Every structure is written in structure tokens, then in C-alpha cells.
Amino acid sequence: xxxxxxxxxxxxxxxxxxxxxxxxxxxxxxxxxxxxxxxxxxxxxxxxxxxxxxxxxxxxxxxxxxxxxxxxxxxxxxxxxxxxxxxxxxxxxxxxxxxxxxxxxxxxxxxxxxxxxxxxxxxxxxxxxxxxxxxxxxxxxxxxxxxxxxxxxxxxxxxxxxxxxxxxxxxxxxxxxxxxxxxxxxxxxxxxxxxxxxxxxxxxxxxxxxxxxxxxxxxxxxxxxxxxxxxxxxxxxxxxxxxxxxxxxxxxxxxxxxxxxxxxxxxxxxxxxxxxxxxxxxxxxxxxxxxxxxxxxxxxxxxxxxxxxxxxxxxxxxxxxxxxxxxxxxxxxxxxxxxx
Amino acid sequence: xxxxxxxxxxxxxxxxxxxxxxxxxxxxxxxxxxxxxxxxxxxxxxxxxxxxxxxxxxxxxxxxxxxxxxxxxxxxxxxxxxxxxxxxxxxxxxxxxxxxxxxxxxxxxxxxxxxxxxxxxxxxxxxxxxxxxxxxxxxxxxxxxxxxxxxxxxxxxxxxxxxxxxxxxxxxxxxxxxxxxxxxxxxxxxxxxxxxxxxxxxxxxxxxxxxxxxxxxxxxxxxxxxxxxxxxxxxxxxxxxxxxxxxxxxxxxxxxxxxxxxxxxxxxxxxxxxxxxxxxxxxxxxxxxxxxxxxxxxxxxxxxxxxxxxxxxxxxxxxxxxxxxxxxxxxxxxxxxxxx
Numbered sequence: 002x003x004x005x006x007x008x009x010x011x012x013x014x015x016x017x018x019x020x021x022x023x024x025x026x027x028x029x030x031x032x033x034x035x036x037x038x039x040x041x042x043x044x045x046x047x048x049x050x051x052x053x054x055x056x057x058x059x060x061x062x063x064x065x066x067x068x069x070x071x072x073x074x075x076x077x078x079x080x081x082x083x084x085x086x087x088x089x090x091x092x093x094x095x096x097x098x099x100x101x102x103x104x105x106x107x108x109x110x111x112x113x114x115x116x117x118x119x120x121x122x123x124x125x126x127x128x129x130x131x132x133x134x135x136x137x138x139x140x141x142x143x144x145x146x147x148x149x150x151x152x153x154x155x156x157x158x159x160x161x162x163x164x165x166x167x168x169x170x171x172x173x174x175x176x177x178x179x180x181x182x183x184x185x186x187x188x189x190x191x192x193x194x195x196x197x198x199x200x201x202x203x204x205x206x207x208x209x210x211x212x213x214x215x216x217x218x219x220x221x222x223x224x225x226x227x228x229x230x231x232x233x234x235x236x237x238x239x240x241x242x243x244x245x246x247x248x249x250x251x252x253x254x255x256x257x258x259x260x261x262x263x264x265x266x267x268x269x270x271x272x273x274x275x276x277x278x279x280x281x282x283x284x285x286x287x288x289x290x291x292x293x294x295x296x297x298x299x300x301x302x303x304x305x306x307x308x309x310x311x312x313x314x315x316x317x318x319x320x321x322x323x324x325x326x327x328x329x330x331x332x333x334x335x336x337x338x339x340x341x
Numbered sequence: 342x343x344x345x346x347x348x349x350x351x352x353x354x355x356x357x358x359x360x361x362x363x364x365x366x367x368x369x370x371x372x373x374x375x376x377x378x379x380x381x382x383x384x385x386x387x388x389x390x391x392x393x394x395x396x397x398x399x400x401x402x403x404x405x406x407x408x409x410x411x412x413x414x415x416x417x418x419x420x421x422x423x424x425x426x427x428x429x430x431x432x433x434x435x436x437x438x439x440x441x442x443x444x445x446x447x448x449x450x451x452x453x454x455x456x457x458x459x460x461x462x463x464x465x466x467x468x469x470x471x472x473x474x475x476x477x478x479x480x481x482x483x484x485x486x487x488x489x490x491x492x493x494x495x496x497x498x499x500x501x502x503x504x505x506x507x508x509x510x511x512x513x514x515x516x517x518x519x520x521x522x523x524x525x526x527x528x529x530x531x532x533x534x535x536x537x538x539x540x541x542x543x544x545x546x547x548x549x550x551x552x553x554x555x556x557x558x559x560x561x562x563x564x565x566x567x568x569x570x571x572x573x574x575x576x577x578x579x580x581x582x583x584x585x586x587x588x589x590x591x592x593x594x595x596x597x598x599x600x601x602x603x604x605x606x607x608x609x610x611x612x613x614x615x616x617x618x619x620x621x622x623x624x625x626x627x628x629x630x631x632x633x634x635x636x637x638x639x640x641x642x643x644x645x646x647x648x649x650x651x652x653x654x655x656x657x658x659x660x661x662x663x664x665x666x667x668x669x670x671x672x673x674x675x676x677x678x679x680x681x
Binding site for chain 1: 417418443469474475476477478481535536537538539540541543544545569570571572573574575576577578579580581582583584604607608609610611612616619620623624626627628
């Protein structure tokens with residue numbers, strides 16, 4: 002596969018985490034990122050150590066791609082209307098389209114009829130699996146590590162992927178369960194977009210995935226979603242905590258954030274790390290007995306020095322290891338998982 | 342409407358709460374309850390003070406009904422296969438069918454084709470509303486009271502209905518928001534089966550309902566679902582806590598229950614009331630600041646004396662009023678809501 006990532010106005014900043022996740026972690030070649038706001042730059046300018054990928058103005062300049070990835074994760078998962086023409090152009094040229102939106106492109110009459118004519122495939126990764134089931138306790142004994150967090154977009158998926166990769170480098174037979182569109186797009190041992198699944202079946206879907214992966218792997222890293230006090234998504238968060246039967250928990254956290262992203266000024270502050278840890282452990286106590294073993298620091302809005310000071314502070318105050326996994330690849334957090 | 346309630350093997354016991362809720366609270370006439378296990382009895386034998394309704398063996402004996410209510414709420418919401426013939430018979434005779442199952446009768450080819458021929462209507466109350474939305478904080482200021490609980494089937498819906506009725510008796514302009522099939526079937530000011538709604542939209546759907554009802558009512562009673570540490574349904578529970586922006590919370594609790602219903606022996610104990618109260622308040626703190634103001638005691642498995650002793654114990658140990666609302670119609674709990 003040769004990917005082009007459609008992410009107008011979002012490759013850097015809010016709403017672009019799918020684009021960035023695919024850029025950073027996809028095993029496939031990426032020929033272009035389409036973002037008119039950053040056109041002319043190279044993605045590696047924003048992510049030191051990242052691969053070189055040109056950012057272009059429109060799909061006309063995307064070059065030799067065969068698959069268009071819709072790299073947006075806006076609140077509500079709707080399709081930005083001004084992206085429609087570029088998606089149509091891709092489908093008309095027979096390119097496949099992968100989308101993680103709640104709005105299913107494969108059910109859009111216009112997109113569908115074009116795809117039928119040209120043979121292009123549309124993959125809506127958010128479509129729920131068939132045969133949904135209610136959690137029944139059968140996944141309770143899988144050796145799971147959940148990466149949870151204090152808000153959306155604080156590096157939960159990245160931390161889970163880094164933990165899995167680091168474990169594999171050490172010869173551990175590790176698996177990764179994705180619960181969101183980006184994790185599925187970049188590759189996982191099992192994946193379903195939990196926020197799209199009807200409430201009764203969310204935990205059961207996670208349980209099925211950890212059971213399946215747990216049969217073949219000695220340790221299963223699970224991507225969490227949202228935050229336990231998020232005004233909109235907390236239900237998804239808790240279903241994943243319980244459905245994964247988390248034995249160990251890593252909390253991803255951006256210390257510069259005071260309110261939930263997208264809800265600034267509305268009175269929904271981020272919980273302290275101390276309270277977050279207490280709540281997760283109390284909610285897990287009667288289901289899996291999971292304990293928090295480390296903190297993944299989202300360092301996006303901090304200088305290197307600030308991050309170092311913050312890590313020292315967390316480690317001395319909470320007695321838990323903290324790490325910026327984009328810098329040191331979850332080596333410290335994996336140590337914490339293995340020794341606890 | 343003249344109802345017949347289909348509830349084989351479930352009118353008394355697990356899985357029959359929809360049947361019992363409709364029996365106890367529907368404003369419509371009920372001509373028969375169909376339950377082969379209790380045939381020959383009258384429903385009022387099991388519910389002193391309840392209306393007289395014969396329990397019959399099969400739909401053939403149901404008499405002069407015009408609407409068949411599917412009174413089952415089994416785990417997973419599937420249709421008991423041996424109920425199919427009776428539903429077909431009702432549809433063939435042109436009777437309407439109301440169902441709260443996850444399995445949509447209106448999408449079953451066999452049922453649909455019969456209904457089309459005879460003009461019978463099928464209402465699947467669990468079908469999600471159109472135009473789902475993500476919670477955006479706009480319901481934050483509605484005057485809401487949430488009835489939550491320590492497990493499924495501990496009287497949350499009944500408590501919310503009793504509170505609403507008691508408030509109306511006192512001349513208060515009160516509204517009721519239903520979040521499950523039974524509440525919708527017996528009548529509500531707004532209702533949606535939240536456990537059927539995709540995770541991202543659960544809180545937003547509750548928010549829309551409390552906003553709508555809050556425009557016309559001075560106080561809004563919201564039916565909760567599940568339990569905050571339920572292995573399968575906790576996500577739904579938390580989405581309703583946050584989406585309702587609960588200002589006051591009543592906890593429904595059956596003190597004889599030690600493990601979650603349907604999960605006995607699997608290692609999922611019920612939390613203590615103390616811990617439940619603490620967790621609800623901590624989870625509500627950064628979203629609505631809701632506080633627990635009373636306990637609704639599910640007295641189904643206790644003698645009158647045991648209930649009285651338990652109520653005294655709770656009131657002295659927790660300093661919160663406790664009440665068996667089936668006996669005293671939420672008078673004490675409404676006092677607690679109004680004075681707190």
C-alpha cells in the first residue's frame with residue numbers, strides 16, 4: 002500500500018491525531034500528507050526523527066498513492082464538507098479509501114456509486130463487528146495492560162504501540178489491541194472502534210479481543226479511550242477498563258492541559274493525576290484488581306527541560322515511573338510493567 | 342390500549358423487570374400476563390396492592406388485548422426462540438407488538454412480512470433516535486436527580502417513577518427521563534434506550550433529553566442503568582451519570598445481593614454502599630458536582646422487619662435517608678431531594 006493522508010488544517014493540532022498516528026506508526030509507505038495549512042513543509046520538520054513525507058496543498062499534488070486515509074477525528078466523527086471533492090477524485094481514479102469517521106463513507110450514495118463504477122474499495126474502520134456480545138467474565142484472566150489517560154489525545158494509542166514494540170524488541174511475545182480508528186489503521190492483533198458500538202456490547206467486544214489475542218500472546222497491551230471524567234466519552238473509557246480486565250494500567254497525561262480539549266471554558270477540569278489513579282484503581286478493584294504502574298507524559302506543549310522536571314516531580318511525589326515515550330520508546334514504562 | 346404481556350418464566354425473577362414494570366406502572370389496561378410458569382395465579386398475589394391481572398398459560402388465553410408487550414430483558418436482549426410462535430400469532434391477528442429487545446422485531450423478515458399483511462405495528466423501543474450527538478456541556482445547568490444503583494434490577498426505574506409521581510402529588514412540575522425500555526413503555530417525558538446507542542453518543546443523548554424536559558419542568562428525574570462497577574454495563578452507567586449532569590443522586594440497592602446478578606461465582610462482588618457513594622460523587626465532581634442524597638432499598642428478598650432494621654442501620658451509619666419506595670412511595674426520598 003502507498004498511502005496519502007487527507008488532513009486539511011489538522012495535521013498539527015486538534016483533530017489530527019489519526020493523521021499523525023498513521024504518519025508515525027504505519028508500516029506502509031506514505032507518499033503525501035494533504036494539508037493546505039502546512040503545504041510546502043515536510044512532516045519530519047514537525048516530528049524530529051520521523052520519516053520524510055511532503056505536505057501538499059491538495060489531492061492533485063499527492064502523487065503516486067493507491068490508498069487515501071481520511072486523517073480526521075473531529076468531535077462527532079462527521080465528514081468536513083470541503084473534503085468531499087477530494088475523496089470523490091480519489092474514488093474516481095480507483096484509489097481505495099480508509100476512513101475512521103462515524104459517518105460511513107461506504108453508505109454515502111455519491112461515494113458508493115463512484116466506487117462501484119471504478120472498483121475502488123471503501124473501508125470504514127468504525128463499522129462495528131458482527132455478532133456483538135455482552136461481557137460474561139470469560140476474559141478475566143488474560144494478562145492485560147491498559148493505557149488509559151486524563152483526556153482524549155494524550156498519547157494513549159502511541160504509548161500502547163511503543164510498549165508493544167519495546168516488548169517485542171526484548172523477545173516478549175506481546176500483542177496490541179486497538180480500540181480506535183488510528184490503532185486499527187496502523188495495524189493491530191485485534192481492533193474495533195469501541196465508541197461506535199452500542200453501550201451494552203462495548204465491554205463484551207473488548208473482552209472478546211483480549212481473549213483472542215491472549216490465546217497467542219503472553220502479554221496484551223490495550224489502547225484506552227477518553228477519560229473517566231470526560232463529559233462525553235467517559236462511558237467508553239470505563240467500558241474498556243472493565244472489558245479489558247486491566248491487570249496493570251498506564252496513565253497518559255498532558256500536564257499543561259487544565260480542561261478537557263474541545264470543552265474549554267465550560268467547567269470540565271482535568272482531574273489531578275493522584276485522583277485519576279485513585280479512581281481507576283477503585284473502579285478496577287471489583288472487576289480486575291488492576292493497579293496503575295506508570296505515567297506516560299504527553300510532552301507536546303513542554304520544553305525538554307520542563308518535561309524532565311515534570312518527570313522528576315511525578316516520580317518523587319507519586320512513586321511511579323514517568324516517561325515521554327516519543328523520546329525513549331517506553332523502555333522505562335515496560336520495565337515498570339514487567340517488574341510490578 | 343389493552344395490553345397483554347409476554348413473559349414466560351420471567352414474570353417473577355431475573356429477566357422479568359420489564360414485565361413487572363409495565364404491570365406496576367403502565368397507565369394502560371392490562372388484560373393478561375402470559376407466563377406458563379405462573380399460570381392460574383393473579384399478578385396481585387405477588388404484588389400486594391397491585392392491580393388484578395390474570396396470569397395465563399399461552400397467548401390463546403390472553404383474551405381481548407390489542408397490543409402485545411414483550412416483557413423480557415434477558416442479558417444481550419435476544420429473543421427467546423420459543424416465544425416466536427406467540428408473537429407471530431399476535432401479528433397474524435393484527436395486534437400491535439411493543440418490544441424492548443436488542444433484537445429488532447421490525448427487522449425480522451418473518452415478523453415484518455406478517456405485520457405488512459395484517460397492518461399490525463411493531464415498535465422496537467430500543468431503536469436509537471435519529472441525529473445522535475456528542476455531549477457538549479449544554480445540559481449542564483438542568484435541575485436533575487439521577488437514580489443510580491449498585492446493580493441491574495434494583496429498582497432504579499421504579500424509584501425514578503415514584504419520585505416523579507410523588508413530586509406531582511405535591512404540585513411540583515416534575516419530569517421523568519427514561520433510559521431503558523420499561524420506562525419508555527410505561528410513559529415518560531423523554532426516553533431513549535441508552536445501552537443501544539453507540540458509545541460516543543450515549544452522554545449526548547441523555548443531555549438532549551434532560552435539556553428538552555428541563556425546558557418545561559422545574560425538576561427532572563432521570564432513570565440510571567447498571568452499576569458503576571458492573572463488568573458489562575458500567576460504561577452505560579457512567580455515560581448517564583455524566584450526560585444527565587446529575588445534581589442529586591439516589592442510590593438503589595438490594596442489601597441481600599453480594600455479587601452482580603447473572604455473574605454469580607465469577608468474582609464480581611457488589612461494592613459497599615459507602616464505596617459506591619464515594620465513587621459516584623468523585624466521578625460527578627468535575628462534571629456536575631452531584632451528591633448522593635438518599636438510598637432506595639430494594640426489599641424484594643427481605644422480610645418487613647429486616648427492611649426496617651436495614652433502613653435504620655443505613656440512616657444511622659451513613660446519615661442519609663433510606664426508603665422502600667414500593668411501600669411508602671418515595672415520600673422520604675423526595676423530602677431529601679427537596680431539602681438538600
